[in-house]
Amino acid sequence: MPTRAYAAQSATTPLGPFTIERREPLPRDVEIDILFCGVCHSDLHFARNEWGMTAYPLVPGHEILGRVSRIGREVTRFKVGDTAAVGCIVDSCRSCASCRSGLEQFCLGGAVFSYGWPDKHSGGMTFGGYSEKIVCDEAFTLKVPTNLDPARAAPLLCAGITTYSPLRKWGAAAGKKVGVVGLGGLGHMGVKFAHAMGAHTVLFTTSEGKIADGKRLGADEVVISRDAQAMAGHAGSFDLILDTVSADHDLNAYLALLKLDATLVVVGAPPNPQPVNLFGLLMPRRNLSGSLIGGIAQTQEMLDFCGQHGIACDIELIRMRQINEAYERMLRSDVKYRFVIDMASIKG
Numbered sequence: 243m244p245t246r247a248y249a250a251q252s253a254t255t256p257l258g259p260f261t262i263e264r265r266e267p268l269p270r271d272v273e274i275d276i277l278f279c280g281v282c283h284s285d286l287h288f289a290r291n292e293w294g295m296t297a298y299p300l301v302p303g304h305e306i307l308g309r310v311s312r313i314g315r316e317v318t319r320f321k322v323g324d325t326a327a328v329g330c331i332v333d334s335c336r337s338c339a340s341c342r343s344g345l346e347q348f349c350l351g352g353a354v355f356s357y358g359w360p361d362k363h364s365g366g367m368t369f370g371g372y373s374e375k376i377v378c379d380e381a382f383t384l385k386v387p388t389n390l391d392p393a394r395a396a397p398l399l400c401a402g403i404t405t406y407s408p409l410r411k412w413g414a415a416a417g418k419k420v421g422v423v424g425l426g427g428l429g430h431m432g433v434k435f436a437h438a439m440g441a442h443t444v445l446f447t448t449s450e451g452k453i454a455d456g457k458r459l460g461a462d463e464v465v466i467s468r469d470a471q472a473m474a475g476h477a478g479s480f481d482l483i484l485d486t487v488s489a490d491h492d493l494n495a496y497l498a499l500l501k502l503d504a505t506l507v508v509v510g511a512p513p514n515p516q517p518v519n520l521f522g523l524l525m526p527r528r529n530l531s532g533s534l535i536g537g538i539a540q541t542q543e544m545l546d547f548c549g550q551h552g553i554a555c556d557i558e559l560i561r562m563r564q565i566n567e568a569y570e571r572m573l574r575s576d577v578k579y580r581f582v583i584d585m586a587s588i589k590g
């Protein structure tokens with residue numbers, strides 16, 4: 243069915259209106275009228291082909307939340323009128339070792355990501371959430387706790403799970419000192435989650451204007467990362483640091499803050515390689531890792547955790563046509579702390 247969307251037609255053109263074709267719901271599909279879609283920095287990297295893998299036209303958006311409008315005849319977990327959400331993954335092989343252990347994002351047969359990825363059904367590419375509807379297999383559709391504000395819950399589908407998953411894997415908890423680098427969409431959720439998990443939480447930011455917000459969001463301490471003396475005061479003291487920075491920056495400065503056997507986990511995806519001085523890993527023995535979103539079951543666990551703890555994102559609601567301006571502001575780190583598109587505005 244023809245569906246209104248917003249697309250980038252090339253790496254250098256602004257996003258604009260575009261009509262896509264969504265499939266009619268198959269027996270296990272859920273059709274969702276999209277109410278809100280978060281704006282992730284990955285949308286910007288992708289729209290501008292900064293990772294060198296974009297096919298155009300590209301309809302970004304993987305923080306998708308809406309209302310179920312139709313269901314296929316075999317759907318059991320959703321009914322028309324339910325609030326439902328779709329994140330970064332819309333399909334996978336469902337049988338490989340990764341899929342069987344709930345790590346669909348690392349599917350050995352190849353996960354299908356929500357946009358710009360080969361779509362088994364259409365034969366073209368997948369189209370993301372900057373659109374009025376999406377059709378998704380119920381196995382990849384998430385339930386949203388009813389006590390969460392839907393606009394503020396939408397960014398949990400990427401910013402939420404991408405920070406929740408590594409904090410869980412590397413054991414953020416009471417008695418641990420956890421750093422979060424960058425207070426953007428991911429970072430502000432990292433701070434909220436690390437605090438909710440009971441860790442002593444330290445925010446590293448380049449923006450002096452974010453100190454008060456960092457503390458309000460749950461940081462016990464805020465360090466301006468350009469202040470060498472303040473950084474040195476934390477040398478060798480962290481159990482875990484989660485790095486959410488989207489641009490070139492010095493990883494070595496954070497490796498130096500880790501204890502023996504502690505880990506720097508990178509989730510930010512700057513397009514350029516980032517130099518690492520290996521001595522920072524050798525002495526004392528430290529780990530450098532990465533993490534990519536999270537599997538479907540853990541995404542549901544994260545949503546339920548947010549429902550139980552009343553956690554949602556701090557957002558600025560925008561109209562669809564403001565998306566290009568929002569990208570420019572995101573590049574200036576001028577967003578508190580996630581733009582969310584009110585999708586009703588796509589109708590004009």
Ligand code: NAP
Pocket residue numbers: 281282283284285287400401404423424425426427428429446447448449452486487488489490491508509510511512533534535572573575577579
């Ligand atoms: P964002 O909202 O733009 O936040 C990025 C933050 O990084 C900024 O707010 C800023 O924080 C800091 N920063 C920006 N430029 C910097 C620089 N030159 N030096 C130091 N700090 C800088 O972006 P986001 O949506 O949170 O995404 C962050 C990154 O994660 C992107 O690269 C995105 O593609 C990636 N990502 C990865 C995954 C995954 O699964 N691994 C998932 C989603 C997104 P301060 O103002 O506090 O310094």
Ligand code: ZN
Pocket residue numbers: 282283284285304400401
């Ligand atoms: Zn994202």
Ligand code: ZN
Pocket residue numbers: 334335336337338339340341342346348349350351352
């Ligand atoms: Zn698989």
